[in-house]
Amino acid sequence: MGPRLKLFIPLILFVVLALFLLRGLELDPREMPSALIDRPLPEFTLPSLGSDTLVNRDAVIGEVALFNVWATWCVSCRVEHPYLNQLTQQGVPIYGVNYKDEDQDALRWLQELGNPYRLNIVDADGSLGLDLGVYGAPETYLVDAGGVIRYRHVGVVDERVWRDILQPIYQELLEERAP
């Protein structure tokens, strides 16, 4: 390769990078694989955090509820945690999926920050997460009384997200069930 040609290497690398960035603009990192919306919550049998019992899918469905995927290593989970506590106080059922985490750390976290969860499914190796299509915590799934996933929110749930996105669907699902 001639000495002049070598100087084109940075340009070539940049073009490759720019193509990736261009593709990145079309992709939404928060987008849900559409396959899972309106599909049943996957089957699982996993331990429950803080007790020796196993829980399965039947134990957690039957009611419109939020499934919150969280972990102690997740920075954003800490941000959303106080708001989940508030939601629980408002009577919204929340189940936790403790994703790829250490039990001890998770228990300490709940003791320190409060426990908004009905119960926590221990997904230590991420198998449930894989079925759900989780790629990073926090994620929150809205599951209807029949155990069907109706909405997936990627990222922090806060006042605004709840009010603008989740609550309307939640109310709708509650009313759907009432008659």
Add this chain to the structure above:
Amino acid sequence: MIPEIGHYALINALCLAVILAVLPAWGAWRRNTTAMSLAPGLAVGQLVFVAISFACLAAAFLQDDFTVKVVASNSNSLLPPMYKFSALWGNHEGSLLLWALILCFWTTAVALLSPQLPMQVLSRVLSVMGGIAVGFLSFSLFTSNPFERLLPGSPVDGSDLNPLLQDPGLIIHPPLLYMGYVGFSVAFAFAIAALLGGRLDASWARWSRPWTNVAWAFLTLGIMLGSWWAYYELGWGGWWFWDPVENASFMPWLAGTALIHSLAATEKRGLFKSWTVLLAIFAFSLSLLGTFLVRSGVLTSVHAFATDPARGMFILLFLAIVVGGSLILYALRAPAVSSRVSFAWVSRESLLLFNNVVFLVATLTVLFGTLFPLFMDALGQGKYSVGPPYFNAVFVPLMALLAPFMGLGPVSRWKGDTVARWKGELGISAAVAVVCGLTLPLLGADYNLWVALAALLAAWLVLGLVRDAWYRVRGASSLGSGLRRLTPSYCGMLLAHLGFAACVLGVVATSQYNVERDLKMSPGDSETLAGYTFEFVELAPVRGPNFVADEARFRVTKDNELIATLAPQKRRYLASGSVMTEAAIDAGLFRDLFVAMGEPIGSDGAWAIRLHYKPMVRWMWLGAILMGFGGFATALDKRYRRQRRTATASAQGVLHGA
């Protein structure tokens, strides 16, 4: 009315920027002195208009003009005035205006502070910066107009600034960070001007060096403030998360660190010319890439601004023009033949080269880790997130590898040195450093090998520097006159390298010796942690300007002596309803005591409380401050001014000859 004035001023600024980008560059090409001499005036005019625009937006924030969209969504009438002001840059549109303002500020600074720069070079530099301003001003005006009105239907009150951003640290963090980011545009402009003019010589390096060092210093301080803010504001005692947005600021810093060292070799020895130009392009490109990542929504992050694909497309296009264009220019114009200047393997040049390799590898690994989720997603391989384990695993060994050579750098000689001389110079330092490494960890809670390694490397750096400085000072009649003998650039290097040593020690000691405990505590309880007794005295409700809070009051004692009273808060902000943890910290040179409140437990007034003992955590930020001041100090060196004059004289000679 005021927002419309601001909007109008911004349009005017864009017009001036277009003229600045075209006219002086044309003048430099056609050797038209009239066109070239317009450049400084255009730069000043551009600054004036952007400043008017900025002032108008600030007025809208301070006067609670909720008919302006950004004010309505980011401010609130209850917000204290200083946060109303800083809310200006707590959002995408406003921060972009701040970016443009700082760019115009740097452009004007270059225009006014370089009277000795040859006219052609100055015109080209200012034109390049004008071109960048065109990009950012049109980005602001066409996709993110900060003066957009909400009419009719403007809200009665605003929806408040994110409580996380209501903090003094966040008032100065973004401006400092942008001073750094945008400051690299000066180095970039000088590099492009040199490529355009075809004169890549030592004088080019000498002109751009003080600017680059100052920008780097600002960036260092900006990153340090961000880390410090995360530490006390996010409420769990962490100080670096390898979040994509943090990485976006860290990558230009790493590339900038390589650049300032490479510029030294280019200025002093005329070496690595093409390489230095490439680094200057690279550092500024990473600043732009950071802007793209933060504002386009291609990556998820806690800090990311509200995103919009149109904005992403705009910045990507701008990125492609600026970076692609400059790399094409580089490929066509950079000297392809390596310089005839030679150096031995054992020399300061090779050590600087090693520095460059380490920092470039560090930049690329951070870049790769940050973009990995995007690569995999784009290739259809699924969604990934890359966390701290990857970054720590690659970054820590790189820095550990850097430190031994960094100790040799300042004492080594240009061109050629001998290992025997190094042994003579640094043998004693090395021995003392080993002793320090072996003994200093004994002062800690328990003996820790990582701390021993950090102490060894830090002592090696510090002792080598102190010894070198002492040899330079000792021949003088008095200590004062000896110290005066040290040039500002030498002192700057000294400060920055000492700062790096402090940083290494602080990071390792606090990571290894950190003690934290999460407890259920009621008023009256006490708990002992690392010899300090934390007594929970009482719980009290307090009211702030725009929040209500529960405040836990703690007395901290050691050996029955009062050390501090700490009052962490759990705040509830009235406008948004968000709940925030406000940690209380007793800071010290050798340890921080940190108390944060979790959630109330039960109804008897018990709370989950987090207690931290963080030894030497301040050293990390003090180290960064030293590095920053070091960067500023180098720019004070008289030789830049003096040699600029001689450079001008010779350049004028060339012009007259031509």
